[in-house]
Amino acid sequence: MASVTLKNIYKIYSGGVTAVTDFNLDIEDKEFIILVGPSGCGKSTTLRMIAGLEEISKGELYIGDTLSNDIAPKDRDIAMVFQNYALYPHMTVFDNMAFGLKLRKTPKDEIKRRVEEAARILDISHLLDRKPKALSGGQRQRVALGRAIVRDPKVFLLDEPLSNLDAKLRAQMRTEIAKLHKRLGTTFIYVTHDQTEAMTMGDRIVVMKDGFIQQVDSPQNLYDYPV
Ligand code: ADP
Numbered sequence: 037m038a039s040v041t042l043k044n045i046y047k048i049y050s051g052g053v054t055a056v057t058d059f060n061l062d063i064e065d066k067e068f069i070i071l072v073g074p075s076g077c078g079k080s081t082t083l084r085m086i087a088g089l090e091e092i093s094k095g096e097l098y099i100g101d102t103l104s105n106d107i108a109p110k111d112r113d114i115a116m117v118f119q120n121y122a123l124y125p126h127m128t129v130f131d132n133m134a135f136g137l138k139l140r141k142t143p144k145d146e147i148k149r150r151v152e153e154a155a156r157i158l159d160i161s162h163l164l165d166r167k168p169k170a171l172s173g174g175q176r177q178r179v180a181l182g183r184a185i186v187r188d189p190k191v192f193l194l195d196e197p198l199s200n201l202d203a204k205l206r207a208q209m210r211t212e213i214a215k216l217h218k219r220l221g222t223t224f225i226y227v228t229h230d231q232t233e234a235m236t237m238g239d240r241i242v243v244m245k246d247g248f249i250q251q252v253d254s255p256q257n258l259y260d261y262p263v
């Protein structure tokens with residue numbers, strides 16, 4: 037649980053592309069923030085800078101009260117879930133979910149407890165011994181969420197996590213992710229280009245265009261839509 041503050045953040049890639057320009061945003065502790073905008077507007081770059089996977093060219097990033105520009109990704113207490121799940125194909129579901137904890141030298145019984153609890157929350161307890169290739173798309177996405185949850189992160193970053201799912205499953209997972217946010221009480225930053233996800237899931241929506249923030253508002257004000 038932590039606030040995230042972005043102050044005058046810029047990202048200029050080495051080739052010269054300015055992907056993010058003067059990005060300013062105060063994300064509150066426990067808030068569910070949505071980043072929307074057309075492809076190429078800088079959403080993923082912003083998320084990757086928060087995760088520490090991409091260097092910030094200029095500006096300041098705070099996680100809670102800590103200036104995070106120089107903190108390594110593994111020390112940031114941030115978990116990220118990707119569109120393509122990024123599961124390890126040769127590992128079981130259990131081991132996929134346990135991997136990050138093993139790297140951090142978490143005791144075995146603690147790993148088992150956390151993985152089993154996350155599996156219960158996500159309704160995948162019966163799948164722990166399977167390999168990813170024996171799972172449906174929706175199940176894989178749950179495992180990816182589970183792998184993030186077990187770390188009990190302060191901030192949860194999700195990069196278009198539902199875009200590989202069919203419409204019916206997307207609708208179901210929208211509800212589940214919203215529930216998960218309430219249950220975990222963690223700050224969520226969620227990238228999408230899906231207007232329904234933006235309208236129904238977030239506390240506030242950040243609309244980006246060409247690397248700039250165009251607008252920040254509640255779904256109600258932004259879309260004039262009875263949510
Ligand atoms: P979005 O997530 O909104 O689709 P991105 O953050 O992926 O946008 O990309 C923003 C801009 O930065 C685009 O113009 C893209 O081509 C460029 N870009 C993204 N990643 C890189 C990279 N590794 N090197 C150079 N340019 C990049």
Ligand code: ADP
Pocket residue numbers: 128130131144148152164165
């Ligand atoms: P190691 O982690 O050294 O491989 P463990 O004794 O911790 O050995 O576990 C052996 C394997 O059993 C793990 O790699 C994991 O795949 C599996 N495993 C452990 N606990 C569970 C569980 N609750 N459900 C399913 N598989 C489990």
